[in-house]
Amino acid sequence: MQPITELVLASHNAGKLKELQAMLGKDIRVRPVSDFSAIEPEETGLSFIENAILKARHAARVSGLPALADDSGLAVAALGGAPGIYSARYADGQGDAANNAKLLAALQGLPDAERDAQFVCTLALLRHAEDPLPILCEGLWHGRILHAPRGEQGFGYDPLFWVPERDCSSAELPAAEKNRISHRAKAMEILRRRLGIA
Numbered sequence: 001m002q003p004i005t006e007l008v009l010a011s012h013n014a015g016k017l018k019e020l021q022a023m024l025g026k027d028i029r030v031r032p033v034s035d036f037s038a039i040e041p042e043e044t045g046l047s048f049i050e051n052a053i054l055k056a057r058h059a060a061r062v063s064g065l066p067a068l069a070d071d072s073g074l075a076v077a078a079l080g081g082a083p084g085i086y087s088a089r090y091a092d093g094q095g096d097a098a099n100n101a102k103l104l105a106a107l108q109g110l111p112d113a114e115r116d117a118q119f120v121c122t123l124a125l126l127r128h129a130e131d132p133l134p135i136l137c138e139g140l141w142h143g144r145i146l147h148a149p150r151g152e153q154g155f156g157y158d159p160l161f162w163v164p165e166r167d168c169s170s171a172e173l174p175a176a177e178k179n180r181i182s183h184r185a186k187a188m189e190i191l192r193r194r195l196g197i198a
């Protein structure tokens with residue numbers, strides 16, 4: 001396989017883009033898909049990986065470059081895995097603060113022992129829009145949902161996600177530390193190995 005020297009990141013989420021860029025930018029020239037198109041493809045898949053593939057395919061098509069997409073979310077055990085693939089749309093598109101408020105309300109009154117959750121990250125890399133064999137990677141990060149937000153770092157559900165191995169919320173972790181241990185870091189480690197840049 002030809003080494004990949006440049007790729008388009010198929011995300012419109014600033015927090016995600018920052019993390020992906022920090023994890024890849026030393027080895028590969030990365031450009032956001034917004035350099036090529038403002039259109040966000042509808043996430044019609046029923047699984048994280050289907051949505052990652054369709055976002056990457058769209059980005060490869062509009063850019064003519066290899067494309068990497070990240071479809072991720074939060075799966076809460078007490079909610080049967082919700083919000084899951086609907087994490088970004090949990091509060092009907094009203095944004096991170098509304099998503100977090102809805103999650104806290106859904107778990108109101110539940111003790112710590114019943115607040116297990118995991119962040120899921122899937123990555124899909126397509127060498128071109130018709131690539132029949134995308135590189136697919138996943139990473140999971142186990143934790144617990146807090147009773148109130150903590151911390152200012154990160155994005156999305158980070159202020160509500162308790163990280164047992166660090167005794168703090170993921171929004172209290174310095175960016176470099178989150179990027180070493182998160183679901184995204186784990187998926188990215190697999191991708192780096194597949195690309196031979198580990």
Ligand SMILES: O=P(O)(O)OP(=O)(O)OP(=O)(O)OC[C@H]1O[C@@H](n2cnc3c(O)ncnc32)[C@H](O)[C@@H]1O
Pocket residue numbers: 010011012013016043055070071072073074087088089096099119154155156157158182184
């Ligand atoms: O689809 P793109 O354009 O990449 O951007 P998005 O924000 O819509 O991304 P997703 O469809 O993958 O939805 C992911 C959701 O899960 C949340 N999420 C994913 N990774 C996270 C992380 O590391 N920390 C906090 N929240 C995260 C994020 O805030 C979104 O609400």
Ligand SMILES: [Mg+2]
Pocket residue numbers: 043088
């Ligand atoms: Mg999305």
